[in-house]
Amino acid sequence: MKHLLSAGDLTHEDALRILDTAEELLGVAKRPIKKLPTLRGRTVVNLFFEDSTRTRISFEAAAKRLSADVINFSAKGSSASKGEGLKDTALTLQAMGADAVVVRHHHSGAPHRLAHAEWTKGAVINAGDGTHEHPTQALLDAFTMRRHLNDGVGDLAGKNITIVGDVLHSRVARSNALLLHTLGAHVTLVAPPTLLPVGVEHWPVETSYDLDASLEKADAVMMLRVQRERMNASFFPSAREYSRRYGLDTARMNRLPEHAIVMHPGPMNRGMEISADVADSGRSVIVEQVTNGVAVRMAVLYLLVGGSTEGDTE
Amino acid sequence: MASTSPAVGTPGHSPGRTVLDDTDISRALTRITHEILEKNRDAEGLVLLGIPTRGVHLAQRIAARMSEVEGRTITPGALDITMYRDDLRRGPVRSLEHTDIPDDVDGKTVVLVDDVLMSGRTIRAALDALADLGRPKAVQLAVLVDRGHRELPIRADFVGKNLPTSLAEKVKVRLEEIDEQTDSVTIEGGSE
Numbered sequence: 001m002k003h004l005l006s007a008g009d010l011t012h013e014d015a016l017r018i019l020d021t022a023e024e025l026l027g028v029a030k031r032p033i034k035k036l037p038t039l040r041g042r043t044v045v046n047l048f049f050e051d052s053t054r055t056r057i058s059f060e061a062a063a064k065r066l067s068a069d070v071i072n073f074s075a076k077g078s079s080a081s082k083g084e085g086l087k088d089t090a091l092t093l094q095a096m097g098a099d100a101v102v103v104r105h106h107h108s109g110a111p112h113r114l115a116h117a118e119w120t121k122g123a124v125i126n127a128g129d130g131t132h133e134h135p136t137q138a139l140l141d142a143f144t145m146r147r148h149l150n151d152g153v154g155d156l157a158g159k160n161i162t163i164v165g166d167v168l169h170s171r172v173a174r175s176n177a178l179l180l181h182t183l184g185a186h187v188t189l190v191a192p193p194t195l196l197p198v199g200v201e202h203w204p205v206e207t208s209y210d211l212d213a214s215l216e217k218a219d220a221v222m223m224l225r226v227q228r229e230r231m232n233a234s235f236f237p238s239a240r241e242y243s244r245r246y247g248l249d250t251a252r253m254n255r256l257p258e259h260a261i262v263m264h265p266g267p268m269n270r271g272m273e274i275s276a277d278v279a280d281s282g283r284s285v286i287v288e289q290v291t292n293g294v295a296v297r298m299a300v301l302y303l304l305v306g307g308s309t310e311g312d313t314e
Numbered sequence: 315m316a317s318t319s320p321a322v323g324t325p326g327h328s329p330g331r332t333v334l335d336d337t338d339i340s341r342a343l344t345r346i347t348h349e350i351l352e353k354n355r356d357a358e359g360l361v362l363l364g365i366p367t368r369g370v371h372l373a374q375r376i377a378a379r380m381s382e383v384e385g386r387t388i389t390p391g392a393l394d395i396t397m398y399r400d401d402l403r404r405g406p407v408r409s410l411e412h413t414d415i416p417d418d419v420d421g422k423t424v425v426l427v428d429d430v431l432m433s434g435r436t437i438r439a440a441l442d443a444l445a446d447l448g449r450p451k452a453v454q455l456a457v458l459v460d461r462g463h464r465e466l467p468i469r470a471d472f473v474g475k476n477l478p479t480s481l482a483e484k485v486k487v488r489l490e491e492i493d494e495q496t497d498s499v500t501i502e503g504g505s506e
Contacts, residue, residue: 017409024394024410033446038397302397307407 003115003124004300007135007175012182016155019143021299022292023152028065029291039068042305045098047089048127049075049105054266054290055127055137059102062297068305071096086110090119098122099305108132123304131169131197131230137265138175140296142183144289145220148261157184162214164190164246165224165273168197169231172265173224177205188214192246194235211246215255222263223248223274239272249275253283261285330486330502334475339458339497342474343372346456347379349472354423359451361419362390365428365440366411371491372458373427389416393426398439419448425472429487431457434468459499461485480504 001014010018028034044063046056056072063070073089086105093101100123103111108130115124128134146152149159161180167173167189174197180187181204188206189196200207208214215221226242236242253262262274262284270276279286334342354360357380364373370392377390394411402408426440437455444453456472461479479485483504488495 021410024413027413031447035446036397037442038402303407306402308403308405 001303003111003126004135004304005111005115005124005126006133007138007179007182008133010135010179010182012155012184015139015142015179015182018139018296018299018303019146021303022139022143022295025298025302026292026295028298029294035065035067037067038302038306039063039066039099042068042099043097044068044070044100044102044301044305045093045096045122046070046072046074046127047093047101047103048073049103049110050128051076052104052128054293055104055134058290058293059125059127059136059297061294062301063100065294066298066301066306068099068301071098086114087117087119090114090117094120094122099309100125100301102127104128106130123309125300125304128171130171131174132171133175133178134171134265135175135179136293136297136300137172138179139300140289140293141172141176141222141263141265142179143296144263144285144292145185145261147292148285149219149259155183155185156180159185159219160188160214160217161185161220161222162188162190162211162218163222163224164211164248166195166226166235167191167200167224168195168235169227170224174203176222177203181205188218190214190246192236192242211248211252212255215252216257218256218260220261220263221248221256222265223268225265225267226269226272243272247271247273247275248278250277250281253278253281256283263289266290330484330500332498332500333477334459334497334499336497339474339499342458343375344379346472346474347376347383350376350425350454350456351380351383353454353471357384357386357388359422360388361415361417361422361424361450362388363393363415363424363426363440363444364390365426365436366392366394367492368429368487368489369427371489372429372456376427376456390427391416393440393443395436395439395443398442400435400439415447419444419450421449421451423452423454424450425454425456427456429458429489430485431455431460431468431470431473432463432485434464434466437468438466458487459485475499477501 046059048056060070102125104127110129111124111126163173177187190208190211264286362373362377364370373390377388381388392414394413396408396410454471457470458474459477460470460473461477484502486500488498
């Protein structure tokens with residue numbers, strides 16, 4: 001594994017290795033000294049062409065806990081806003097000696113281009129590209145599910161996961177569908193017909209337009225954010241109607257099995273896809289997802305740049 | 315650690331000569347248990363931490379003997395040192411082992427347990443890992459085999475057997491719990 005570009009690239013073995021490593025690294029957050037010397041002298045660049053708070057600080061915390069040097073590069077107020085392209089930015093980073101580049105870009109496929117164009121020798125980690133993928137989010141979701149549904153060991157064979165909402169614009173949904181399938185889970189995507197992407201019938205999932213039908217057998221329900229900033233057409237009649245048909249409220253939550261958990265990748269639109277009561281309830285693991293995100297990203301960084309890399313001399 | 319890889323004698327290679335058999339190992343561990351108790355007066359304020367993988371099993375055996383002598387349960391722990399190794403960049407990335415610290419180490423006497431002591435680099439890493447977990451009152455080291463060839467100023471407080479070896483030889487420790495065969499310490503390879 002040289003880069004992490006798509007959740008679909010991960011084999012069952014790769015995925016379990018990341019989750020098992022994260023399980024060990026989760027303990028670091030509870031220690032008096034929350035730092036490991038492992039990536040001392042390595043440089044991790046956060047290259048963010050799109051706004052992000054949680055993903056960027058999660059990667060930053062992960063890299064810092066492993067003692068890497070972190071350089072944050074955001075497109076706003078940088079040379080990218082002066083018209084510099086991805087290539088020249090990447091060449092600059094290579095000249096600065098980046099060992100890993102965490103990239104978020106508004107265009108699908110940008111991390112893939114960065115990884116395969118040989119502009120930079122560092123490992124490329126996709127932190128979200130357009131409406132394509134967000135593999136570390138899928139890993140932290142799977143990690144959270146595994147902790148609650150399988151005591152933090154093995155895979156998710158036989159578990160029923162329901163993902164609800166704006167699948168069309170969601171890179172989280174795509175990455176989750178691919179990874180959860182690899183881990184043996186059964187995924188159901190629930191959305192209005194207008195918010196399901198073209199070609200979803202080729203995904204390893206079941207689809208439904210009816211949220212209520214899939215609640216009783218769900219082991220985990222993941223609510224997706226309605227991405228208003230990406231909506232340039234009318235995908236549903238009104239926010240109120242969306243909320244009534246596809247929002248998770250207390251009545252719907254009560255119909256879930258006793259052990260089922262409620263997830264959300266954040267940021268939430270309270271009152272839209274999830275009601276405030278549900279978001280703050282005991283079934284909700286939304287805050288825990290954030291904590292787990294740091295451990296999972298530490299695991300990914302360690303596994304990609306913790307060993308010998310090209311730049312090392314014996 | 316390199317000297318204790320779990321690989322069992324390669325085909326066509328002599329199985330090596332056994333230097334400690336199961337009763338020798340059992341006797342050595344019993345002696346180490348008593349030495350630890352004698353040196354520290356009792357098990358109060360002691361934390362036993364094994365270094366994966368075989369050190370963890372040895373720590374469990376010592377803890378079992380100690381519990382018998384002291385008449386109360388002593389829980390051993392495990393301390394993975396992978397993230398603190400000084401040779402991480404010399405090879406492909408290593409998988410992590412399990413760390414389990416049974417008790418706060420602040421102000422306690424920590425006894426590290428490992429199977430073979432050679433260069434001392436594993437112990438150096440363990441001392442660094444321990445410093446990040448707290449500030450023990452003292453750290454002691456118990457090993458089943460000390461084979462010399464130290465590269466750092468580190469020594470063991472409790473030794474099962476001192477085993478002078480040449481660098482061409484390999485010392486293999488096999489334990490029932492993970493190797494699925496009778497306990498033994500063998501020397502393999504070398505120039506015979």
